[in-house]
Amino acid sequence: EIVLTQSPGTLSLSPGERATLSCRASQSVSGSYLAWYQQKPGQAPRLLIYGASTRATGIADRFSGSGSGTDFTLTISRLEPEDFAVYYCQQYGTSPYTFGQGTTLDIK
Amino acid sequence: EMQLVESGGGLVQPGGSLKLSCAASGFIFSGSAMHWIRQAPGKGLQWIGRIRSRANSYTTEYAASVKGRFTISRDDSKSTAYLEMNSLKTEDTAVYYCSNRPDVWGHGTTVTVSS
Numbered sequence: 001e002i003v004l005t006q007s008p009g010t011l012s013l014s015p016g017e018r019a020t021l022s023c024r025a026s027q028s029v030s031g032s033y034l035a036w037y038q039q040k041p042g043q044a045p046r047l048l049i050y051g052a053s054t055r056a057t058g059i060a061d062r063f064s065g066s067g068s069g070t071d072f073t074l075t076i077s078r079l080e081p082e083d084f085a086v087y088y089c090q091q092y093g094t095s096p097y098t099f100g101q102g103t104t105l106d107i108k
Numbered sequence: 109e110m111q112l113v114e115s116g117g118g119l120v121q122p123g124g125s126l127k128l129s130c131a132a133s134g135f136i137f138s139g140s141a142m143h144w145i146r147q148a149p150g151k152g153l154q155w156i157g158r159i160r161s162r163a164n165s166y167t168t169e170y171a172a173s174v175k176g177r178f179t180i181s182r183d184d185s186k187s188t189a190y191l192e193m194n195s196l197k198t199e200d201t202a203v204y205y206c207s208n209r210p211d212v213w214g215h216g217t218t219v220t221v222s223s
Contacts, residue, residue, distance in 0.1 A: 001172070035210050037153075045153065047211040056211050088153055092210070095169045097143070099153040 002027055002091050006100035012108040019076040021103045023089035028069045030093030036065055036074045037088045039102075045088065049074060079105075110134040110212045114204060117217030124196050128217055130189040130206030137187035138162060140209070144180060144191045146202035147216075156180075156204075159189065174200075196221045 003026040013019055023034070032052040037045035047056040049065035052072055062077040076083055084107050089100040116128040130142065141164070144156040157170035159180045168180050179192040189206055196219075203216040 037210075039153075044205055044213040044215060050210055090153070090155070090210075095158075096171045097155040097158075099155060102152045 001096050002029065002094055002098050004089055004091060004098055004100035006087075006089060006103045008103060009101075010104045010106065012106050013079055014108045015079050015081055017079050019074075019079055019083070019105055021074040021076075021087055021105070023067075023072040023074070023100050025070040025072070025091060029072075029091045032068050033091060033093030034065075034067070034072050035090045035092060036063075037090065038083075038085050039088065040085045048087075076105075081107075110208070112206050112208065112212060112214035114206055114214040114217035117204065117219045119220045119222065120196055121223050122196060122198055122221055124221070125192070125194045126196065126219060127193070128191040128204055128206075128219070130191075130214060132187045132189070132208065135208065135212075137208075138184040142180070142182060142189040143207045144189075145205045145207060145213075146200075147205070148199070148202040151202075154202075156191070193219070198222060 005024045007022045034052045036049040039045040048059050048063050053065045064075045066073050084105050087103045111133045113131045120126050141158050141160045143158040146154050157180050159182050160167045177195045182189045198221050201221045203218050205213050205216045207213045
């Protein structure tokens with residue numbers, strides 16, 4: 001199975017700063033079928049990015065995704081207070097559709 | 109509006125069984141693959157498996173950790189997917205979600221495996 005490794009495990013930043021989250025795959029992700037989710041406590045995950053770089057409906061343009069092959073990045077250009085949450089990447093190109101272990105973005 | 113509602117969670121003893129349901133509305137259920145994902149307390153997300161549509165022969169795939177113990181099925185006439193869990197272990201304790209596509213998830217149902 002494809003193992004996704006997210007880094008850093010925790011990222012402490014202030015509102016207004018730029019956040020860069022990494023997701024590295026153990027083998028190439030087929031078709032760039034890589035998604036990013038945001039999850040807040042007690043809620044289901046919310047899709048932010050699919051196809052590595054396409055924003056989901058209703059997602060603010062401060063969220064952007066990039067990458068291909070084995071290296072992917074989620075960038076939040078200017079952090080808003082509501083962006084502090086846990087972020088997961090998932091590859092859905094090859095079964096089993098694995099998730100990364102998550103990056104916690106917390107307020108510095 | 110697409111909606112998924114999970115049910116059937118609860119407390120079960122180790123070695124026991126439980127069957128979860130995922131009721132769908134707002135889309136053509138029969139044409140959609142259905143996925144199950146879980147999240148143990150304080151942990152990350154784990155994809156459990158999926159069942160494809162009739163057009164894809166209702167084929168199923170599972171994560172290694174549940175293969176042989178969990179079975180995903182569906183009833184297109186009821187727009188419902190199921191997750192049957194057998195030989196449950198304490199490490200199966202989690203919130204279980206269903207999803208038909210990345211942007212549509214249910215609210216989850218909690219399964220606790222404990223004596």
